[in-house]
Amino acid sequence: MESLSLDCHQHIIEIEDLSFSYGEQKVISDLNYTVKERDFLGIIGSNGAGKTTLLKMIVGLLPATSGEIKLFGHPVRKFKDWERIGYVPQKNAFNPLFPATVREVVLSGLYNNKNLIRRVTRTQQRQCLDALEVMKIQDIADKRVGQLSGGQQQRVFLARALINHPDLLILDEPTVGIDAETQAGFFELIMHMHAHHHMTFLMVSHDIDMIKNYLGHEPVQSNGKINFYSRHSHEVQDCVVDNLQHTFT
């Protein structure tokens, strides 16, 4: 008897015949890929391959030259539900003199596309506390972010991206500039979240070993410059180490 295979996972990101050029320079060419609910997509590629450009198109910061991206079934240019997406851009770092506290930065994630700070409601305070607790930074909530270590700052950025309980978390080289031990702790945390929360992840990384370890040794798609590695969270639940080492300093 033929087995029936039903694909019941929602399509979170659909990339269809996507191309992008900066002027004459073609950076992305006829790319097709679908990220499904609870997938973890790791993107590896050399410098200048177009990884950040791709992420910027996915979050609506750059328009495609041709082709289309859909988020949760809607073309990105018409997409409005940005609370469903957490985005941590590349090379985040606060100026040491930046005056905002950890709590204020995390709360600002509530106002992603609106540049206004309104009175913070009790529910929003609760959301903030939840995000601080998930990232284990509640004890430094009132410290100035500019005075934190690189690893602690990364946790703040992640908490800011998590405050809206996003369905999709997009990370662009989240561990650049932080030490190896802190990186390992960060990746463990991300993997734990993937295995145990109902979230979809997209992460650009130069850490090929970490990506292969978690997502398998062979890319699921390669277009020469950019390699996609992917696994669904059900496949990895068993191999995630549960007792997280909190190695951030």
Ligand SMILES: Nc1ncnc2c1ncn2[C@@H]1O[C@H](COP(=O)(O)OP(=O)(O)OP(=O)(O)O)[C@@H](O)[C@H]1O
């Ligand atoms: N604003 C821009 N204007 C013109 N060219 C750009 C711009 N941003 C990026 N590029 C070029 O597009 C190409 C792809 O850049 P992109 O930042 O997407 O690469 P990347 O794969 O993320 O690289 P890296 O691993 O170094 O971060 C590079 O050749 C870069 O010089």
